[in-house]
Amino acid sequence: MPLTDWLLARSHWSTPVRSGVPLNRQLFDDIRDAILAGHLTGGTRLPPTRELARDLGIARNTVLYAYERLTDEGYTQTHGGSGTYVGYTAPDPALVASMVNVGQLGHPMLANDQARLSQRARELLANVGASDLQAGAFVPGIPDVGQFPRSVWQRLITKVWKTANAEQLGYGSRHGHPPLKRALAEYLTLARGVDCSPEQIIVTQGSHQAIDLCARLLADPGDQVWVEDPCYWGARSIFRAAGLKMDSLPVDQHGIQLPTSAGEPPRLIFVTPSHQYPSGVVMSLPRRRLLTELAQRHRAWIIEDDYDSEFRYQGVPLPSLQGLDPHHNTIYVGSFSKVLYPGLRLAFLIVPPELVDAFSVAQSELHRGGQLSVQAALAEFIADGHYAAHVRKMRKIYGERQVLLTKELQQQLGEEIDIVGTDTGLHLTVKLRQANDHLVSRCALAHGIVARPLSSYFACQQNTQNGLVLGYGGVSNEEIAPSVGKLAHAIQLVRSSS
Numbered sequence: 001m002p003l004t005d006w007l008l009a010r011s012h013w014s015t016p017v018r019s020g021v022p023l024n025r026q027l028f029d030d031i032r033d034a035i036l037a038g039h040l041t042g043g044t045r046l047p048p049t050r051e052l053a054r055d056l057g058i059a060r061n062t063v064l065y066a067y068e069r070l071t072d073e074g075y076t077q078t079h080g081g082s083g084t085y086v087g088y089t090a091p092d093p094a095l096v097a098s099m100v101n102v103g104q105l106g107h108p109m110l111a112n113d114q115a116r117l118s119q120r121a122r123e124l125l126a127n128v129g130a131s132d133l134q135a136g137a138f139v140p141g142i143p144d145v146g147q148f149p150r151s152v153w154q155r156l157i158t159k160v161w162k163t164a165n166a167e168q169l170g171y172g173s174r175h176g177h178p179p180l181k182r183a184l185a186e187y188l189t190l191a192r193g194v195d196c197s198p199e200q201i202i203v204t205q206g207s208h209q210a211i212d213l214c215a216r217l218l219a220d221p222g223d224q225v226w227v228e229d230p231c232y233w234g235a236r237s238i239f240r241a242a243g244l245k246m247d248s249l250p251v252d253q254h255g256i257q258l259p260t261s262a263g264e265p266p267r268l269i270f271v272t273p274s275h276q277y278p279s280g281v282v283m284s285l286p287r288r289r290l291l292t293e294l295a296q297r298h299r300a301w302i303i304e305d306d307y308d309s310e311f312r313y314q315g316v317p318l319p320s321l322q323g324l325d326p327h328h329n330t331i332y333v334g335s336f337s338k339v340l341y342p343g344l345r346l347a348f349l350i351v352p353p354e355l356v357d358a359f360s361v362a363q364s365e366l367h368r369g370g371q372l373s374v375q376a377a378l379a380e381f382i383a384d385g386h387y388a389a390h391v392r393k394m395r396k397i398y399g400e401r402q403v404l405l406t407k408e409l410q411q412q413l414g415e416e417i418d419i420v421g422t423d424t425g426l427h428l429t430v431k432l433r434q435a436n437d438h439l440v441s442r443c444a445l446a447h448g449i450v451a452r453p454l455s456s457y458f459a460c461q462q463n464t465q466n467g468l469v470l471g472y473g474g475v476s477n478e479e480i481a482p483s484v485g486k487l488a489h490a491i492q493l494v495r496s497s498s
Helices: 003-008 023-036 049-056 060-072 093-106 119-126 150-162 178-191 207-218 233-241 285-298 353-366 372-383 386-413 437-446 477-497
Strands: 076-078 084-086 201-204 224-229 245-252 268-271 301-305 330-335 347-350 417-420 427-432 467-471
Touching (some): 003 023, 023 060, 049 060, 060 084, 119 233, 178 201, 178 386, 201 207, 207 268, 207 301, 207 330, 207 353, 268 285, 285 301, 386 427, 386 477, 437 477
Parallel strands (some): 224 245, 268 301, 301 330
Antiparallel strands (some): 076 084
8 A cells, every 4th residue: 555545544634643752753653654564664665755745745854854754763764765665664574483483492482571580589579568659548557648848858958959059960989978977876876876987878879779789789699688577568578589598487476586496598588577567576785786796796787677667655765786796797777757758768787897899899890879969968957957857847746646546446446356556666566466467457448548458568487466457657637537447437337338
């Protein structure tokens, strides 16, 4: 079929109007599609530009643009003054046939797209923990971003941009922005009892990237990693994707239960000692000391995720495990997502001095640096005292919300639940006495409430507990009572249908 007839057969060229798409781009797209689909074969001469413009009722410059772009991208060729011809772009059929035969011998064609994924990818997708909903009642781990001091932050960002040099607009150093590392080291020494120098801090884009660096640099596929059970789904996904074998150790009221008998030694031990996620347990001092001794005996690295330790409502915040470890086998992971806002995507590692060079080079090699202007603003935000002030303000707000949520849960669901994990963090763990947590979670979601099932955080069936993980950081005081009401209704619906 001649090109003109083929184009006129397409409805939009009878009345060539499509909002937002210029006519010259429409014409280029359609002729390219005709070539790729085989409607225009190699060697076919395209109509002269004047002729095609007249037949389609468009300007000749529109056709000229389309033809020139087709030639620039290799779809057509021009031969002196003889016109424009479709190029021979299709692969040699004989070569394609031979390649298919080779593929059938060595790697048979797979049944579907899912089967073409790697085994690691299939395992990752089969154990997804991330939710599409990241706001509202009761999404865990989400702070109240409306309380963030935007005017102060905007002023600091503007100040940084006014004085930004070439280095700040580039990738930056392998370690992160030096002023940020200095401010962090000073703050963490006082607030979290961390033992570090600024040089030991490696800035990353989120805690997931920080944990992934540990998994890649400190363990090989097939190595053993001890994790808490229940455990943060993100850590499990990272270790699974790295090809590590996970030994899930149960958590009691003192924290992770460490093996007393001989077994396969771990290469990594992942813990959340200041506020175990999701159970809410705070690891006791004797358990912390035992953990550091076992790590030394096994020559293992401890990964301490200190994700929301700033928010402790009873007593003073417990110091970090890293600062307690006499053998310096603990790698500290911190993040700004819970204190400031998740979209900031800045976190950091504190590594022993002997690992600094390896981690800084690997961070640059695998992920590059960047966000220097944001890091510079954050450095001033911390150094000027805004960070500590914001923590104090939010600790008071979240403490009030935790009390309100606990009160409403007891009033509306007192006989249905047991509440744990009220001392620290941005979530409560509610154990259900009867209703199935997965059914309650699905029913609550239908009513606009996110209540993650506690049982989904467990790897070992014998350890599994039935309950819900309820975040209150991003829920206003006024929303708490009606949201608990919807959750109570969901639990009643599940109980009545069982």
